[in-house]
Structure formats: structure tokens, C-alpha cells
Amino acid sequence: MSETSLDELGPVDYLIVEFPAGESYFNGEIIEELITLVDQGTIRVIDILILTKDENGDVEALELSEVGDLGGLLAIEAELAELLAADDVVHLAAAMDPGTVAGVLVYENLWSAPFASAARRAEGQLIANGRIPIQAIIASIEADDASETVEV
Template sequence: MTDIDNRPDDELGPIDYLVVEFPAGQTRLTGDAAAELVALAESNTIRVLDLMVVHKDEDGSIDVDEFDDIDDVGELAQIEATLAEVLAEQDLIDIAAAMEPGSAAAVLVWENTWAAPFALAVRRAGAQLVASGRIPTQALIASMTNASMTNEGA
């Protein structure tokens, strides 16, 4: 375990999640994706808090594989010690509602440990987070492309 595993809760960095839906027949984080996730965790850029696979049957029913239930996790076994299992049953039901019938999805929850010192400094200054969000990569690229084309025409 590293020092980040022993920090008080008020010293945590921002927490994020993502859901990655797999094509039919592919239900595992392997290869480059697994290697990148492990590298991020090993460098203390992130701390993986939860990792599950949700299966949505054709009839809409769901089945969940928790990390410790998954056979042969390969190099992802290195992150097992950091798991806090933060996802609740309702979270998984909500995630499954967005999935296609017959599909599977990996659900990843992580702490942005790289941002923890900044977040702690902000809290100590009496400030609080009032909004957070993501800009889709495709939207940013489109915006930059449009701005570039506008500047070329000027």
C-alpha cells in the first residue's frame, strides 16, 4: 500500500467514473486498455476505487461481475488492493438502463490522486466545488477545427 491509501477522507482528490460498453462477445478490459489503467494506478495518477462488469440480457435483466469474481484479470490484479467497492445496486441499475440489451459494460470508479493536493488546498481556503463536468473530445476537436477554419478565412 502507498501513502495515499492511508489519507483521511477530506484529503481525497476528485472522484470520477466511466462506463465502457463492449461490442457483443467482448466483456473484458485487456490489452492496451488494461495496461494503461495499471500504469495510471502505479504512477499514483489515479486510485481505482471500483471496477465491475455489468451484463444486460436481451430481456433487460442484469448480472454483475465484481472484480474479485472475474477469472483471469491479468495485470489488473495489481489494482485489487485499492478497491473500495463504492458502487451501490441502484448505481448498477441506472447504468444498465443506458445499455443495449445483450451487451456488457465495464464500470470504473477512480480517485484523481494527482488533484488531491489542489483539492485539499481549496477546501482549506474555505472554498467548495460547485460544478464539474466533461467536454467530449469530439466536441473539443470540432470546436478547434471550426476556430481554425474561421481564423484562416479572416
């Protein structure tokens, strides 16, 4: 990336989607949703890896270009930067259960790039970020609903 484009870079995140043993289907719906996010300008795909962790804990990492049928991912495959190193793969695979397959997606949040650039120009820097798991949000809402029911 050029220095100008680095200055305009939005926050970069990753996610890992794990599939149970024997259920490693990266089906059409997943691919369609990813392509929609790219086409809408919500994200830019930086890297995609497929990780396989056997029952002994040994991990194999495949870049998207090494996978057989890419389907609609061919359109974004050429833009991948192959950002993740071997140490990253070990760290990411630690979250996986033995006998599973996972897809790792590294992406830039294009929707927030203008804000991030403005913050950097104002001498600001991102010092922390996080994500609230959807399960925690659901549990919180259910707990609030239960307490409202009890109070009535």
C-alpha cells in the first residue's frame, strides 16, 4: 500500500469462523454475504485463510488461492495481501477445537476509514477497541426482560 493509502486506512479486524468436524462447508450464502459487503464498500478483504486443525492439534493453513472451488470469491481473491504470517496462524489456530476447519477473514472497515483518517490528522490514535459477543447482548436483553416480568 502507498503512504497515501495507509493514511486513509480504516481499522483492520479479523474474524474466525469455525466449522464442526465433518461440517466444513463454506457454502454459497457465506460467499454471497462476503461479496455483498465488499461490493457495498463496507469492507475491503485483506486476507483470507482456511485453517484445518487435526485431532493431534496440528494445523494446516491454506491461502484462498490454494483452495479448489473459489466460486464468487474469485472477484476479490486478486486483492488479497496475504498479510498473516506463520506466527499469526499459530495464534489464530489456538482458538480452534481439534478436528475442525475454520475460515479466517482479515478485513478493513471501509465504512469507518474517513473517521479514522480524520482522527489521525487531529493527532488522535486508536488506543483500544473490542467487540461485545452477540451471546452476551442476548443474555443481557433476556435478563432485563426477566426482571421486568418479575417487577410487574
